Amino acid sequence: MRQITYCKALNEALDQCMAADDAVVLLGEDIGQFGGVFQVTAGLMNKYGKERVVDVPIAEAGFVGAGVGAALTGMRPVVEIMFMDFTTVCMDMIVNQMAKMHYMFGGRGKVPMVLRTNIGAGRGTAAQHSQSLQSWFMQVPGLYVAAPATPYDAKGLLIEAIRNDNPVMFVEHKKLYITKGDVPEEDYTVPFGKAAIRHEGSDITIVATLAMVQRALDAAKLAAEKGISVEVIDPRTLVPLDKETILNSVKKTGKVIVSDEGHKTCGAAAEISAIIAEEAVEYLKAPVVRVCSPDTPVPFSPPLEQAFIPDVKDLMPAIERLAQY
Amino acid sequence: MPIEREILLQMYQSMVTIRQFEERIADLYARGLVPGLAHLYTGQEAVAVGICSALRDDDYITSTHRGHGHVIAKGSKLNEMMAELFGKKSGYCKGKGGSMHIADMDIGILGANGIAGGGLPIATGAGWSAKWRKTDQVSVCFFGDNSSNNGTFHESLNLAAQFKLPVIYVCENNLYGISNPHENQTPIRDLSVRAMAYDMPGQTVDGNSVLEVFEAAQKAAKRARAQEGPSLIECKTYRWRGHHEGDPNQGERYRSREEIAQWRKKDPVERFAKYLIKEKEATKAELAELDDAVTARINESVEFARSSEFPLLEELYHDIYVNEG
Numbered sequence A: 001m002r003q004i005t006y007c008k009a010l011n012e013a014l015d016q017c018m019a020a021d022d023a024v025v026l027l028g029e030d031i032g033q034f035g036g037v038f039q040v041t042a043g044l045m046n047k048y049g050k051e052r053v054v055d056v057p058i059a060e061a062g063f064v065g066a067g068v069g070a071a072l073t074g075m076r077p078v079v080e081i082m083f084m085d086f087t088t089v090c091m092d093m094i095v096n097q098m099a100k101m102h103y104m105f106g107g108r109g110k111v112p113m114v115l116r117t118n119i120g121a122g123r124g125t126a127a128q129h130s131q132s133l134q135s136w137f138m139q140v141p142g143l144y145v146a147a148p149a150t151p152y153d154a155k156g157l158l159i160e161a162i163r164n165d166n167p168v169m170f171v172e173h174k175k176l177y178i179t180k181g182d183v184p185e186e187d188y189t190v191p192f193g194k195a196a197i198r199h200e201g202s203d204i205t206i207v208a209t210l211a212m213v214q215r216a217l218d219a220a221k222l223a224a225e226k227g228i229s230v231e232v233i234d235p236r237t238l239v240p241l242d243k244e245t246i247l248n249s250v251k252k253t254g255k256v257i258v259s260d261e262g263h264k265t266c267g268a269a270a271e272i273s274a275i276i277a278e279e280a281v282e283y284l285k286a287p288v289v290r291v292c293s294p295d296t297p298v299p300f301s302p303p304l305e306q307a308f309i310p311d312v313k314d315l316m317p318a319i320e321r322l323a324q325y
Numbered sequence B: 001m002p003i004e005r006e007i008l009l010q011m012y013q014s015m016v017t018i019r020q021f022e023e024r025i026a027d028l029y030a031r032g033l034v035p036g037l038a039h040l041y042t043g044q045e046a047v048a049v050g051i052c053s054a055l056r057d058d059d060y061i062t063s064t065h066r067g068h069g070h071v072i073a074k075g076s077k078l079n080e081m082m083a084e085l086f087g088k089k090s091g092y093c094k095g096k097g098g099s100m101h102i103a104d105m106d107i108g109i110l111g112a113n114g115i116a117g118g119g120l121p122i123a124t125g126a127g128w129s130a131k132w133r134k135t136d137q138v139s140v141c142f143f144g145d146n147s148s149n150n151g152t153f154h155e156s157l158n159l160a161a162q163f164k165l166p167v168i169y170v171c172e173n174n175l176y177g178i179s180n181p182h183e184n185q186t187p188i189r190d191l192s193v194r195a196m197a198y199d200m201p202g203q204t205v206d207g208n209s210v211l212e213v214f215e216a217a218q219k220a221a222k223r224a225r226a227q228e229g230p231s232l233i234e235c236k237t238y239r240w241r242g243h244h245e246g247d248p249n250q251g252e253r254y255r256s257r258e259e260i261a262q263w264r265k266k267d268p269v270e271r272f273a274k275y276l277i278k279e280k281e282a283t284k285a286e287l288a289e290l291d292d293a294v295t296a297r298i299n300e301s302v303e304f305a306r307s308s309e310f311p312l313l314e315e316l317y318h319d320i321y322v323n324e325g
């Protein structure tokens, strides 16, 4: 199959959805001529015009809220927040409006909107451009949270998100944009709530999200050289979460590492660990281990930033520790 | 009233320092010595210098992602700045903040900011504090044309006007927000008219004339110190370089080469040099001597930054909370 980047896969998803449905419109900063700071929307303004691909002023509360209003009245907006850090300036619109309307209105009205944004450190952009805040949105009932780790899933999950009648926080990872993988040309969807088993193993399960998936696969390879068999599970959507696939793997291995680039405290990994403790504790042969970002802001200085990012260097000691139980 | 020669020469020196600092950063960035993002101020020197020349050391400023010029004009130390941009421990933020977060409480620099519009309420609060503490300090807020579309702009101006806070809002209208030209951000051409909505004086000045900016700033500062309330100054100028270093061809994707060339002809530094010579405030040779002295200081700062150490890894965990010991 042809290989394209994660970025191109997202671009293709937007393109195909826009071609198929006039209600799909894009709002965001510098997404038109500029193509978005990561080039996800490149070429779409030329193809669909300025009416459907709109460069908006810096007014996140305004244009995210406008997305909610448009979605409520028949459009399918895909709104881009340049960096997830900037969701902080439009939290009311996301948390109190976009997520809540369908419920508050007793099922009247729907908000079929996608909010695309990205997480991740590693580009030397410090504490206000590198945060991984996905867990915040997992705590808001009414929102779906998609977290693609591969180009295939990026395209399939985005098409699913756009066609889904619910508001979706679509969380990309800036380090993944340039990664390549197999992606079909045709229009297809990846269902929400279905995890992928990225690598089968029998000794230890790693549940990994976004960029942690590849890092877990790299660690699994190193572990194999030491005779430790690691299974890697990628949930693909954090809400809904495929508990069954995770728990089945834990039941098989009895040892689990949960790895997410968000902070350790109250992060996605904390939630998944709690589910395992609640529903599969009798299968555990060792404590659940979280490999996440430390509870510090993201530092600028390159050596500190490298130390901050959870990686193979943090996964390996965890694997070795669990192997000893 | 004529401006003292000493002040004029200080202004010139400050402008040259910004120009040379930025040119050096462009070079260091291209050689991979400065990590992360560097948004250069080249071409806008007259704004920072004109405004800060009307301030005292104990007055406050808040700055932006494009902050090097503001903080140099306010008197920050080049060694510490350069070291911060290299991510070194001897930098202003111990390597934790980088280019977008330079702060120096000793001389009223309340931080550059990675959030567009983030500085507006903070400067407003600093003005409020000066009022409570009954000092006659002034608080200046620098922000870009596109950042003024953020809700924080309107909320801040309303608060400051309602409570007669000693704040000067300085909009640097360099005609673009990343790729988004001013005419696509807002239907009004002069952003200073927004002052009318908050019943405060609003003025648009030539942001490439340091003396015109200085005069407006003096008037606003006088008004603020006399407890008469805030002002809005819009400075029309242009950034010579791309949005950040690495923006291809200095932003030719969204603005023409001719436009850039046109503005380069309006060089605020050269223009001021010509003025000083014409008015017999300085000779060509004297200015050249000043330029050389600045170059020597910049060389020294690069040497300082290069020879400084990176922070130790454990420093990742320092400064998250104020030490109560």
Ligand SMILES: Cc1ncc(C[n+]2csc(CCOP(=O)(O)OP(=O)(O)O)c2C)c(N)n1
Residues within 6 Å of the ligand: A029, A058, A060, A082, A086, A089, B065, B066, B114, B115, B116, B117, B143, B144, B145, B146, B147, B148, B174, B176, B177, B178, B243
């Ligand atoms: C809240 C927020 N939204 C978006 C951004 C991304 N961003 C950084 S700078 C910038 C453009 C700023 O334009 P302007 O205020 O005109 O300042 P200039 O860069 O022209 O100096 C944008 C959109 C941001 N940093 N913060």
